[in-house]
Amino acid sequence: xxxxxxxxxxxxxxxxxxxxxxxxxxxxxxxxxxxxxxxxxxxxxxxxxxxxxxxxxxxxxxxxxxxxxxxxxxxxxxxxxxxxxxxxxxxxxxxxxxxxxxxxxxxxxxxxxxxxxxxxxxxxxxxxxxxxxxxxxxxxxxxxxxxxxxxxxxxxxxxxxxxxxxxxxxxxxxxxxxxxxxxxxxxxxxxxxxxxxxxxxxxxxxxxxxxxxxxxxxxxxxxxxxxxxxxxxxxxxxxxxxxxxxxxxxxxxxxxxxxxxxxxxxxxxxxxxxxxxxxxxxxxxxxxxxxxxxxxxxxxxxxxxxxxxxxxxxxxxxxxxxxxxxxxxxxxxxxxxxxxxxxxxxxxxxxxxxxxxxxxxxxxxxxxxxxxxxxxxxxxxxxxxxxxxxxxxxxxxxxxxxxxxxxxxxxxxxx
Amino acid sequence: xxxxxxxxxxxxxxxxxxxxxxxxxxxxxxxxxxxxxxxxxxxxxxxxxxxxxxxxxxxxxxxxxxxxxxxxxxxxxxxxxxxxxxxxxxxxxxxxxxxxxxxxxxxxxxxxxxxxxxxxxxxxxxxxxxxxxxxxxxxxxxxxxxxxxxxxxxxxxxxxxxxxxxxxxxxxxxxxxxxxxxxxxxxxxxxxxxxxxxxxxxxxxxxxxxxxxxxxxxxxxxxxxxxxxxxxxxxxxxxxxxxxxxxxxxxxxxxxxxxxxxxxxxxxxxxxxxxxxxxxxxxxxxxxxxxxxxxxxxxxxxxxxxxxxxxxxxxxxxxxxxxxxxxxxxxxxxxxxxxxxxxxxxxxxxxxxxxxxxxxxxxxxxxxxxxxxxxxxx
Numbered sequence: 001x002x003x004x005x006x007x008x009x010x011x012x013x014x015x016x017x018x019x020x021x022x023x024x025x026x027x028x029x030x031x032x033x034x035x036x037x038x039x040x041x042x043x044x045x046x047x048x049x050x051x052x053x054x055x056x057x058x059x060x061x062x063x064x065x066x067x068x069x070x071x072x073x074x075x076x077x078x079x080x081x082x083x084x085x086x087x088x089x090x091x092x093x094x095x096x097x098x099x100x101x102x103x104x105x106x107x108x109x110x111x112x113x114x115x116x117x118x119x120x121x122x123x124x125x126x127x128x129x130x131x132x133x134x135x136x137x138x139x140x141x142x143x144x145x146x147x148x149x150x151x152x153x154x155x156x157x158x159x160x161x162x163x164x165x166x167x168x169x170x171x172x173x174x175x176x177x178x179x180x181x182x183x184x185x186x187x188x189x190x191x192x193x194x195x196x197x198x199x200x201x202x203x204x205x206x207x208x209x210x211x212x213x214x215x216x217x218x219x220x221x222x223x224x225x226x227x228x229x230x231x232x233x234x235x236x237x238x239x240x241x242x243x244x245x246x247x248x249x250x251x252x253x254x255x256x257x258x259x260x261x262x263x264x265x266x267x268x269x270x271x272x273x274x275x276x277x278x279x280x281x282x283x284x285x286x287x288x289x290x291x292x293x294x295x296x297x298x299x300x301x302x303x304x305x306x307x308x309x310x311x312x313x314x315x316x317x318x319x320x321x322x323x324x325x326x327x328x329x330x331x332x333x334x335x336x337x338x339x340x341x342x343x344x345x346x347x348x349x350x351x352x353x354x355x356x357x358x359x360x361x362x363x364x365x366x367x368x369x370x371x372x373x374x375x376x377x378x379x380x381x382x383x384x385x386x387x388x389x390x391x392x393x394x395x396x397x398x399x400x401x402x403x404x405x406x407x408x409x410x411x412x413x414x415x
Numbered sequence: 416x417x418x419x420x421x422x423x424x425x426x427x428x429x430x431x432x433x434x435x436x437x438x439x440x441x442x443x444x445x446x447x448x449x450x451x452x453x454x455x456x457x458x459x460x461x462x463x464x465x466x467x468x469x470x471x472x473x474x475x476x477x478x479x480x481x482x483x484x485x486x487x488x489x490x491x492x493x494x495x496x497x498x499x500x501x502x503x504x505x506x507x508x509x510x511x512x513x514x515x516x517x518x519x520x521x522x523x524x525x526x527x528x529x530x531x532x533x534x535x536x537x538x539x540x541x542x543x544x545x546x547x548x549x550x551x552x553x554x555x556x557x558x559x560x561x562x563x564x565x566x567x568x569x570x571x572x573x574x575x576x577x578x579x580x581x582x583x584x585x586x587x588x589x590x591x592x593x594x595x596x597x598x599x600x601x602x603x604x605x606x607x608x609x610x611x612x613x614x615x616x617x618x619x620x621x622x623x624x625x626x627x628x629x630x631x632x633x634x635x636x637x638x639x640x641x642x643x644x645x646x647x648x649x650x651x652x653x654x655x656x657x658x659x660x661x662x663x664x665x666x667x668x669x670x671x672x673x674x675x676x677x678x679x680x681x682x683x684x685x686x687x688x689x690x691x692x693x694x695x696x697x698x699x700x701x702x703x704x705x706x707x708x709x710x711x712x713x714x715x716x717x718x719x720x721x722x723x724x725x726x727x728x729x730x731x732x733x734x735x736x737x738x739x740x741x742x743x744x745x746x747x748x749x750x751x752x753x754x755x756x757x758x759x760x761x762x763x764x765x766x767x768x769x770x771x772x773x774x775x776x777x778x779x780x781x782x783x784x785x786x787x788x789x790x791x792x793x
Binding site for chain 2: 119176178179180182183184185187188191192195196198199202203206207269382
């Protein structure tokens with residue numbers, strides 16, 4: 001038995017059997033879900049309109065102004081969110097750090113109003129918005145797990161993710177409804193987005209209690225890496241990053257689907273919506289299944305589904321609308337089976353007093369993996385073509401899955 | 416305790432609803448006000464610029480000529496009275512016909528004729544044909560191009576576009592059309608843009624070529640890069656060639672392309688959205704300058720024979736593909752409000768002599784297209 005998990009079980013009062021546990025979703029998780037739902041409506045309202053805003057309304061051609069330097073921003077934000085994670089773990093300040101992140105993003109919606117026609121300032125505000133997103137994710141996930149019995153981690157994360165996906169579906173709809181009635185009034189969208197963000201912050205502030213300090217004061221003086229230097233943690237974090245490294249980003253999958261089907265690129269947002277719908281619908285069943293059977297098994301199946309998707313893309317020159325929709329639903333199912341489940345896996349092995357930092361570290365590893373994968377896939381596509389790149393990534397993912405299987409098995413034997 | 420929190424949350428909800436409702440009401444009022452101002456008898460430019468004197472709207476077919484400089488060699492041909500000299504545009508009047516195609520006889524720019532069956536983001540006409548790039552605003556916006564005839568405005572063909580409409584042109588013989596759209600890559604994570612410029616057969620609505628497939632030469636050498644982006648096509652009078660902007664490695668190059676040969680050649684640097692004059696002697700374009708750390712597009716005219724560039728008297732930053740009113744005057748659109756609080760734009764005109772100040776030409780208009788090649792000589 002892993003000692004720190006034992007502490008946690010002691011806190012829960014009794015040892016719960018994973019197989020017989022009913023789905024226990026704490027009201028705290030539902031409140032966090034509500035916060036994410038409102039915040040995602042707010043941020044997707046803005047995100048879905050940014051391209052149109054910049055080109056049609058600001059009359060600026062971003063081509064000429066230079067793009068957001070994704071890599072640079074990505075690393076800066078990753079470092080800051082790690083720091084925020086460590087900060088949150090000290091004195092159990094998860095709620096405060098999350099509040100800061102949500103508030104920063106919310107304020108950025110107001111700043112959009114002040115930006116006017118300056119593209120430089122617009123980029124800065126978008127950067128700050130992402131920083132807020134970077135800061136808040138890990139403490140929020142830590143709060144979800146800290147308010148949930150260990151046997152229901154996957155269910156709790158799945159409920160939260162389903163609500164989150166629901167918000168990202170509603171955001172674009174709200175934005176387009178607004179603009180359809182008030183042509184060109186982007187400021188009306190920004191204000192409404194701010195209102196949703198404020199509601200999200202209020203829900204977090206009012207309904208989510210401050211995390212209980214769990215660890216005796218003496219243990220707090222430990223080295224910063226204690227608890228997240230264990231083999232099991234490194235195995236999970238490493239597997240997460242490795243799999244992210246071999247995952248083709250959604251953008252490329254949409255591009256490939258679009259090339260192989262007769263749909264116009266105007267339907268790109270619809271691709272995104274179908275994926276999010278799949279995620280929303282499958283999230284809770286996948287989470288419950290993971291809690292009842294085995295989290296690693298569900299997690300690995302998710303990636304197997306992704307390999308199936310790559311296979312379909314590889315073997316089909318043309319995809320019909322039915323296949324297209326199935327592929328997008330499959331992508332949503334993959335998210336449902338992996339994203340929240342990995343956080344549940346991680347939560348079960350990170351001691352509570354390092355929960356936020358540990359989750360931030362895993363998220364950072366995944367983020368860096370995704371960045372490298374995007375750049376690599378783009379370069380491969382340019383040089384050896386779509387089919388070959390698909391083959392390379394599918395094989396790499398199969399290999400990564402084998403490694404993951406062995407690693408997860410070996411660490412679970414350590415118990 | 417629990418109830419108190421629920422009550423506070425309810426209060427926050429009410430406050431949020433009030434804020435949004437109040438702001439929406441304000442926006443509605445503002446749109447109406449900007450519009451009333453714009454359609455007032457003597458429209459003031461809503462975007463004041465100290466360097467730009469306001470000239471009265473032109474009353475005759477002649478483009479506005481500054482009275483203070485009668486010596487300026489601007490002598491536009493007298494209009495043929497019978498056939499209307501039509502200027503097509505997109506109406507940006509938010510009260511009525513917003514987004515509809517409209518036209519005026521250039522001798523009577525106040526008398527607007529609306530074509531409400533065509534709603535476009537960008538419109539262009541020549542040689543009896545027109546192209547309309549439209550946005551189908553649903554919950555998820557899609558974009559399409561429609562080809563129509565300029566007599567009965569019947570749509571003859573339609574196809575989907577890959578992104579946000581930017582520019583459109585039709586050749587003088589009405590047989591070819593060109594268009595540029597912004598293709599937003601993955602949209603949700605980056606502001607990563609690229610453009611797509613297509614040449615289209617008007618009769619069949621078939622895409623003849625994507626400019627990215629052209630072989631480009633610079634000083635005899637073939638150049639090719641992944642970051643190639645083309646935009647702002649303008650056809651030559653014989654519709655065998657075109658000019659366009661090629662962007663690569665931070666440069667914005669003027670290229671002349673050969674449609675039959677699928678080749679293009681670099682001619683000049685820092686030329687965006689070229690527009691060839693009816694006499695084929697000049698290219699009007701926007702030149703990218705850095706002023707106070709911000710990009711400012713200044714209107715210029717390039718004399719093709721000599722390579723001489725002239726800055727026009729318009730000093731505002733203009734992001735548009737210019738349209739030639741005649742061989743001496745260009746038309747372009749300017750947003751109503753510098754802070755973009757209004758979706759409306761006006762069409763202004765400027766002489767290419769660099770002295771005559773620009774003047775408002777048609778209020779509440781965008782995407783001007785002076786119809787040519789329909790028999791009546793321009």
